[in-house]
Structure formats: structure tokens, C-alpha cells
Amino acid sequence: MDKLPLGLALDLRRVVPYKTGSWRTMKPLYIMQTPPCTHSCPINNDIRGFLRVLADKQDYTEAWHILTRTNPFPATCGRVCPHPCEDGCNRRDFDTPLAINSSERSVGDYGLEHHLEHRKEVLATRKEKVAVVGSGPAGLSCAFHLAKRGFAVKVFEAAREPGGMMRYGIPAYRLPKDVLQREIEAILKLGVELECNVKVGVNIPFDQLRHDYQAVFLGLGAQKGATVGIPGEDARNVFTGLEFLKAVNIGKAPEVGRNVVVVGGGNTAMDCARVAKRLGADVQIVYRRTRVEMPAITAEIDEAMEERIMFRYHTNPIKIITDEDKVVGLLCVQMELKEADASGRARPVPIPGSESVIPADTVIMATGQEVDYDGIDLAKRENRWISADEFLMTSVDRVFAGGDAVLGLETVSAAIGQGLRAATAIEDYLEGHVESSLASPPVVYFKDLNSYYYNRKKRISKEAIPVHERLKSFNEIYPPFDPGEIVQEANRCFSCGLCFDCKNCLMYCPDNAVNLVPATGRYEFDYDFCKGCGLCVRECPCHYIQLTLEK
């Protein structure tokens, strides 16, 4: 036999390492966590995901597919969403939140420019058919997700064109019509059948749908403008907010004249006012309370003010003054705020003798919207909105509902989110098993991060085009990010709760118990040697590693 070297010398290529893994009491694990952006997104978009592929690979196509996994309307939401994701962004506690909304818009636009097509999740077509009532964000989102999962879907739309509020309620300077149009077309490409000019409950009996289809989704929206019921509302040149916006959006803008008064403090009110301004009028907004109580998105209010729209707070309309059937003015009374009412907002009370007349050629009553239940009968809540359970099933069997009709007045994103959830619920229902959406992992907050490894960097923001320019047309007021800027911005993402290949665990492990798996490009622990010291957990910037008790 060949002898070993003298004096305990050793050939190091023959060493069999001693396994130190047995020393471990705590064990590190790579566990993906929920980032706060996704958590606060009504659609739960994989924001971290699409930003990463932008940052790492500058792959816009992949980014678009990641976004549209949940949301068929990135270009739309990238414009109209009040982006709660950015409020959640952990960078808020570090420097400034990421410009997620603008990034989404750019990715959405990229998808449109390059005619990207949605991928089906299930290629086989299933026997079950589903009817979707209403082609607004909720309806189309539901149809989209069902179609991707192989269901035959038919969408019934009362109006002449699909899109619901997105088409008729949102002015073009916020959402260009062709953007919406192309995103809808992309959805229909999945094989979704669309029939317009059919009002369910009027042109087809509601029960027939329930008979012809295995499931029905109601995305009715809140299409009926509500008025406050003051004298003179029936006069010419008095519109509800929705009437007005719809008219403009279908290119039949009314003659609004010199002075326009808009009543209300919601988003619709803002839209109406700004549209009227673009029609060349001097616009005043009349609101019973103050700016603080206005339900509209702050940005909307700011932009309205920039566009020199007059705000009259503590002002309440009593009577529309008409000359024959033509509006000439609006009689208002000053209010003062008293203790809060049921809505939690300060209760406005008239100040006696404070009446005054605001001259007006047009009055727009943007004072609320309601669901149009014509021919559809089901249980309601607050006697206004459809009541649905946690799986969005209504009081009627096999009938699901979502969007404004269920939520009350909410955002496009909220409606899309409900469409998605309804699609899942319907699938589960038809497959006869319970709600399958997994409980998502815990949310990562700033305190969970090791922010040492992040550099401070201000977010990229774009100046709106100057007011005098804006008012000349219905063009968008915010220019898009250019590709470079998007990547720059994507690189600011903390990647909360998911590895972004910083190599800390690999380099810091005193026991070399972290390996990079070339095949997957992912890191994995070598538990033969890991002593469970937790250094990797401590130094992981994004809280992707958890220390768990060794079992």
C-alpha cells in the first residue's frame, strides 16, 4: 500500500470536509415576502417583478407580461390610477417613493406600440360559458382572466362601445381614447366575445343569461348621475356630471357658454370642471365643505387649481335660476361647518341671509352616481350598492358582481382588482372547490430592511406641460418617461422581500455555506455546513432570508 506522507503532512486534494451543519440550532431560509407596493395595489400587481426585469434586463416585453398577468390595463392604470402602491413604497421612509405609476404607463405603452399579445394560462378551452355584464374595468378584467383560464366568455355592453367609465367617464387628457381602445382589443384577442348595445334586463332578460351561462358576472358600474333635487334642474344646460363627460367623450360636447358652474367635490366634479375649461369656459366649483373634505384625488384638485378653476367652498346650491328654460345663474347660500355627520365629515349648516347668485350659462351637477338596476333584481346594501359576499357572489346563485356597483364609487384599479378576484371565484365555483387564492406571505416594511446597502437617489418626476398649453387641447398633460429614465427608476426599487443578487449572503457567510446554483442563477444554502449564525439574515438588504428554528 502506498504510505501517507510523513509527519502528518496531508494532500489537500484528498480532504473530506467535516460537516458543521450539525452545530446549527437556527436555520436560514430564502423566503419570498410580499412587498408593500403589491400589498397596497388593489390588483396586487407584481410591481417588484416588473421593475426587476427592467432594472436587470431592460426587458420591457417581459415587464409587460408580468404586469398583465394581473392587470390587462397597464397603459390605462399607468395614467388614471391614484397609485396607492407609491404610498406603500418603502422608499418613502428612505428618500422618495418610486415612480411606479409612470413606469407602469411606459410599460403599458410599450406593449401597445409593439402589439404584445396576452398569454393564455390554460390553452385548452373549457366547456363552461360565462356571461359578463358591462365592459367597464371590472367586467373586462373578469372576462380577461376567465378567458386566459380557458373559459368561453361573452361580454354584454349597453353602450355603443366598450370601456364603461374608462371610455365615457374619463376625459381624454387623462386617458387618450386610442390607448384604452388598444388595451381592450388586446383583451378581445383572447377570444372574448363582445356584444354592444345590449342592455341586460332590458334587451335580454336577466334570467335568460342565468339559464344560458354557467355563471354571470355583473360589472354594472354606477352609470346614473344623481342630482340633489333643487328647482331648475330640468332646465337646458343643466347636466349631471356623467351626462356631460359622456357627451364630450363621444364628441358631442354641448355649448357650455361663458360661465360654467360645477357642483360637487369628487373626481367627476374635477373632470367636468377641467373639461369645461378646455371647452373655453370660466369655471367655478361649488362645494359645501372645504378642500380637506373633498373626496377627489389630491392631484386632480391641484391640477384643477393650476388650470385656474375657481373653488367656492362652504357654498351650497339652493336654486338654478333660469330665463325661460335657459340657465342664467345659480343661487347659493354660504355654509358653516358643525360637528361631524354620519359620513364622518363636518356637517355643513346654512348661514341665514348669506344667499348670493353665481352667474352661469351651464350648471353641471357632479353630485354622485348610482347603479342602474333596470331589469336586474338582487339584494342591495345601503339600498344603493349590490351586496356580495367575500367571494363576490351576489344574493342570486351563480351570479357574481364587482366594481363600482359593489364598492360604491371607487377607482378603475379597484374595479380591475375585483374583476380578477371574481374570475378566480367563478373558476373555483365552477370547478367546485373553495376559494383557492393562497394567503400571501407577510408584508415587508422599512424596519425589516437593512437599508445600509441602498443608496439615496431622488425619484424621477416629469413636469406637466404648461397650463396655457394644456388648455388648448385634450392632449395628455404629462409627458412619458423615456426608456433610460424607466430603467434608472426601476433600479431604485429595494426589491423588498426578494433576492436581487447583491451577493451579501454569498460573500459574508463565514462557512461558505451559500452557493450560487449556475443553472437557476439563484442562491441556496448548504446545510451540511451552515452553522446558523444568522449573519446572512442580518446582512440581507431586502429581508429575503428568514431564520427559523432547526427542526
Place this chain on the structure above:
Amino acid sequence: MMELHEEDLNRVEKKNLFASGHRACGGCGQALAARLVADAAGENTIACVATGCLEIFSSPYPDPSWRIPFLHSLFENVSAVASGVEAAYKAMNKGPVNIIAMGGDGSTADIGFQSISGMFERGHNVLYVCYDNEAYMNTGVQRSSFTPYGAKTTTTPMGNPTRKKNLPMLAAVHGIPYVATATVDDYRDLQRKVKKALTFEGPKYLHVLAPCPLGWGHSGDLSVLISRLAKDTCLFPVFEIINGSVTNIQKVPHKKPVEEYLNLQARFKHLFKKGEPTGMVAEIQEIANQNIERFNL
């Protein structure tokens, strides 16, 4: 002097030439440093290691952790042993090869000080890396000349009354071409310095602060954080001394009070009475301030 391109210097190296299976405590700063150094130096390297914690946990027969040639004989002679290896390579016209002598603070600054001084003075082409964990950890945390002021060890139960020996400066006055300090938290900097040092002909000295969870009294997961705090509190200045002149000093834009460093370590616990810092803490802050002044941190 051998040339190295910037990208080579800056590349992070992970080769596991100091491999898994060593018996160091979890979160050992010295084990981490040793791997970073070995990987930076690369395969064409000979490691001469002094007796000490590193040697004990990395070289038990028959399963040592070294994958590059390893030579150990005694506690106080590693510099001379490395000198001999270098002389032999010269005599046999072999090489080039990286020869790295390494040891802890005891084998470097105390019992091995004469030996290292001799190696510096004779100008051997050897890189000496000192893993400074500020006490004799191998024997159970006794005070060394690198033990900082105020630190409690088993032989300074009331806290160390003296300040730390300044070996980087002592090395520099030997007139050797390259001296540098580094910490384990900044592995890029550490590996860069190893590679840079090896480009110089003659003796080189690299002083690495290596937190010791056992001796410093902190949990293993804090090793990197603590070594970073040593810098951020200006208690451990990071710099290079190239041909005698101090350079590339790592500035500390956001200086932290020494308490932040001390608070995390049991060896300094006695400096706080009911959470309130005693006079010794002020003294330690003074040391930091002097560093700030001296190195314009």
C-alpha cells in the same frame, strides 16, 4: 512591482480556497476574513499560519479547511517561516508565488513581534495579514497588546487600562512598501487590498479587524455590523500607507458616537452603569476624536 488592472483589483473573488468545515464559532470574523484573503490571493498562494484560533479551527488533522498549501509550525515564528519559504523559492529559482504569513494579534504584535520586525527589515517578498480580534481568543480571551482601552478580558477584568498598539504605523516605519487596514464588512475593499499588496515587491502588511463573537460578546449575526461600526465610530481608521505616505483614507461622512459600537458588545458592558456611560466611554470617544483629527476622517 507587478501591474494589475483596475477591473482585476475590483473583482470580487469567491473560490472557497478556505473551504467549509472549519470549527470556527458561528459568525466568526476571522474565518470570514481568512476566506476573503485566500480567495483574493488565488490558487498560486502559500499560506503560512501562526498558532492561534484560526490555525486551530482550520487545520485539524485529517480535515483542514485550506485548499492552498498550508504551513504551520509555531505561535511566534510565522514571519520567519514565511521568510524561509520565500528564501527557498528564490534559491530554487521557483515561483512566482504569493507567500502570505498570517496570524492573530498575539502572534503578530506580541510574541511574534520580533519575528515580524525581522521579516520587514530583511525585506522578504511576503504579505503579512494580521487578523486582529483584539485579544487571545484561542486560549479564552486574555488581553493582548491589541486589546482596546476599556475592553474587558479574562486578564483585564476591570477593563483594559492601556490603549491598543498601533502596528500599522510600526510596520510602516520599517520602510516597507505597502501597509493597509481593512475590515470584514467591506469585502470588496479587503480583497482589493490583498491583490494590491501582492503587486508590491517586498514585505507587505495588511491589518484586518476581525470581530470575535465569543471574545467580544455579541451574537454571530452582528459581526459585519460591528466591524462596520468600528469604522463609522472612527475607532478603526481604514487607510493605506504606500511607500511611507498615508493615503486612500476611507472618510466617514456620517460619524457615529462610540456608544453605538460599544453597546453591542459585552466586553464593554461594564462601561455603562444603569445604561449611563461612565468616564471610560468619554475616554474612548476621545480616542475616536484623535483618529478623526489624525486621519481627517
Place this chain on the structure above:
Amino acid sequence: MLKYLEGSHAVSQVVAMCRPQVISAYPITPQTHIVEDLARLVGEGKLEAEFINVESEFSAASVILGASAAGARAYTTTTSQGLLLMTEVLYCIAGMRLPIVLTCANRAISAPLNIWNDQQDSMTVRDAGWIQLYAEDNQEAADLHVQAFKIAEATSLPMMVCMDGFILTHAFEPVDIPEQKEVDAFLPSFKPQHIIDPRWPRALGLYADPRFYMETRYILHRALEKSEEVIKQVSADFAQAFGRNSGGLIKTYKLEDADVVIVTMGSVAGTIKDLIDRLETAGKHVGLLQICSFRPFPKQEVYRALKNKMNIVVLEKAVSLGRGGILASDIRWSFPRAEQPGRRISSYIAGLGGRNISTDGLMEMVNRVSKEHVELAFLGLNKEIIAERDL
């Protein structure tokens, strides 16, 4: 060729012919002339080697440890305090099985400080795992170095050539210095067992827990025992090649019909031989047994040489304080127990700290042991100095 020169230079010149690749030493009397001459030879380019001037014997030993581990033929020389300062490294070198050659110019050990000759230094490190051969004169000192590298490299054991400080190192006498080509023919170039080289990554100097340590020490002990054969063989080969006897395990002089046998090591043998001749003319038969190899200790050879001798006196230049003669106890232990009752093995300590070993003193010793057994005696003590002081 026969040259008249100082013992130190005889050694340095022969060492140079052995082509060491790394030499490292620290100056200490009486070793200095050896180092100085080697430094000169390297400086003048007559010897191709790295000469490392270190800051202590400790580092000298460490440097050659490293050099030998890296595969170079390495050499150092020291004495006395220097050797003791090296002790820790000496044990290491043996444990790592590095074939290093060291010249010990034997000298006394402090305190009191004393630079003169005795053999306490090398005797003190006798258990370090080194082969130790003791030279009688400068010729043998020179010859032993040629043999030393061969023995060390054949056995992977370090070897110490011991020569009496001053008495040999500083003595001028004729020495036959071989030709380089003769040495080259006798001593092949070094084929190292261990090479620290990145091309074949090896670990040297690992630590061994209780499962392994004892075996390594046992192996080392057996290796030393086995080296006896090599020492004998190399000495025989040397006689073949150079035509003179040097080294080996033991040497005898007029032992055959000796009534009293003196056993000793090193240069005092010469003085004793003269004495033996004088006594012979006076009709007294005294013989000499020289221990050349103290480690390994040639127990069998000693026994074979002395088994019929009933009156033996061991004369040595070192003492195990609190015990007595070191060589003496090894000699006593060389005989099987209970064998031949009445055999006298007396023990004499002599020449400590350079005290002259005079013929008269030796005569007195022989006379006394002829009459009685002497358990332990110090030769030529000055009673007055002792009387003046308390124990």
C-alpha cells in the same frame, strides 16, 4: 587535500560543498567563525545559496524550517543559549520530519554566563527527535557534515553535528578537505519529502488531537531507532569514498585487553588516547569507548563492546542536575538487568564551562575507579570555592 586551517573553516568549507540552498544563522560565540565564513562564501559567489541574517536563533531555526518545508536543502549553526532558544523549533522540525542539518559548537549554558566549552546545550535537547553525532576532531567534524545531509535526507530526520566549542572550532590543525566533485558524487542533490507548492497543495503542521498525536510520536521514535542502520551505512560508504573512518555509531581504542574502559564523547577522546598510550607503556591497560551517535543511542553496539568489561567509567561534559551523568545513565541502562553482578560503571562529570581536562586529572580518575566504584564525581573541583559558599 590536506589543509591547515581553523576547525570552524574546515566545517564551513565542507558545508558549502554540500550545496545548502538556504542558510540562516544568528551569531553566537564560539559558532561565529562558521557563519562568517559561509556568509563570505555566499557573498563572494562561491556558494549559490540564500544567506538569511536573522534577528535571533529562534528565527534562524524558523527560517530553515520554512525553507526545508518548501523543498530546499537548509542549514544552520548555533550553540548554548542559541540552541536552547531554538528548542521549540527543534522539536517542530523533527515532528515535521524536515531533514535539516545543524552544527552545534558545544558551549556551556547560563547562569552563570560562560562562553567556554561543554556539552550541556546539545545534551539538553537530546529528546527533540534529532540525530546527534559528536565529533572527536576537526577532520571528523568536517566529515560528519558530508554524512549529515545524506543521513538526514535518507531518514527524513534532522541531524545535529556536535563539535566542542573553541577546542575544535578555534583550533588550527591539518584537515583533509575533499574535492567538490567527490562530495557531489557522495551526496546526491536533495529530493524533498515535503514540498509546499501550489501545484500540489499540501498541509504541513496540522494539529493532531489525542486520536493521532501519540502515533506520530511513536513513529518518530521508531524512525530514530531505525536511523542507526543508516548512520552505520553512510559512515561505511564514506570510508569507501574518502578512505578514512568518520562517524558511525561508536568507536573504540585499545578496548580488547583493557581492564578499565573510559566511555566519552567528543574532543576529549584525543587527550584520553594519549593517556591510554602512556599508561600502556607503564603496563596499565585502559581502553576507550567513544559514543559518536548519542541519538539514536546505539544500545546494542554499546552492549556488544562492553559486555565483558567489568570496570567502566563514563566521562561527560554535561550533567542532569539532581540526577547526575546523562551519558552514564544511558550506558548503565545499556546492560540487561541482573547481568554480571559486580560490574562497575562509574560516572564522572568533567570540563564544564571550559574547565581544562588535564592528563593528570584523568590519571587520578583512572586510579580511583580502578580501586572503587564512583557513583558520581566532578573532575577537578576547586574545593575552596565550594567551601566559601552555602549549598
Place this chain on the structure above:
Amino acid sequence: MIEIRIHGRGGQGNVAAAELLANAAFMDGKYAQAFPSFGAERIGAPVQAFVRIDQHPIRTREEVRQPDYLIVQDRYLIDSVPVLDGLKPDGLVIVNADTCPEDLQLKTTATVATIPATEIALEIIGKPIPNAIMIGAFCSITGLVSLEAVQRAIREKFPGKTGENNVAALERAHEIMQKGTGQPC
């Protein structure tokens, strides 16, 4: 076997003198041994050196206790060191002195010779190093080693000017002693 003991002070070249004598004898084809009374002596301190010359190999390492010849390189040592100890009754002692042997009043039956070696050294070599002169005197009186051999030994040990000066000094001493005495008495 001839035994010689050399007394002197550190710096007077005592060991060299012993070495040269032995080397010369070696060159004359004899066996020789030379060694100092080893020590840490510094310049000026009294020292000794020993030489043995024989037809046979020399084995003994004993210091020379009963010298046949004494060489005293410094007369003032006589007062401080027992230089004459063990000198054979029929021996010879050569002293470096500028006086007549009688004036030294040495208590010995051995022959006493003197030579002003320091003066000669200063004159010829330019340094007060008497050893070459003392050796020269020794050869001259005893004829124990040949002058030629000593000359070769000196030239071997000190090549160049120093050697030549010493050789010259050696020869001068040789002549002087040939005349019988180093001193005009």
C-alpha cells in the same frame, strides 16, 4: 612533542602568532596544532595561545601546561601573570623587551632571550604589533620551523603590503637574533 605557549595582550596578534608557527611547522611537513586560551578577552587584556608540533598526529586537546618554549609578547605581563608556570627547566623564554635578559631577573633556570619587538614593529610595520618579530626571533634561536615556511605562512595569511611588512620585520628579527642577542649588553 614540542609545546609552545604564547603570552600577550589582546591585539598583539597572539592567536595569529600561534597559528603562523603551527602552519609553518605544517609546511615543513610536521604535524601541528594551534589554539587560543579561548575567551571573551578584549584588546589589552592578557591572553594566551598554544602551539604543539610533532612528527605524529596530535590528539590531545589539553591546554599547554609544561611548555618547552614561552613567547612573552609584553614584558609587563611578567608582573601580573604567572607566565613562567610549568616552563620546562631546560626550556626557553623569549621576551619582548628592550633590556638585557638579566635585567628582567626572571626566576627560572630556562634560557632567557629578549628583543625590542615593539620598537622594531613600529619602525618596520608602523604598528606596535610584535608577533612577527617574536616569531622571527623564535625561528632564529630554535630553528624549530624554517624561516621560509614562516614567510609563506605570513604571506598566505596576510596577502599584500601587511604581509610584506611583517615578512620584513620577521627577517629583521631573524638577523638580530643570529647575531646572538637582541640587546647591546
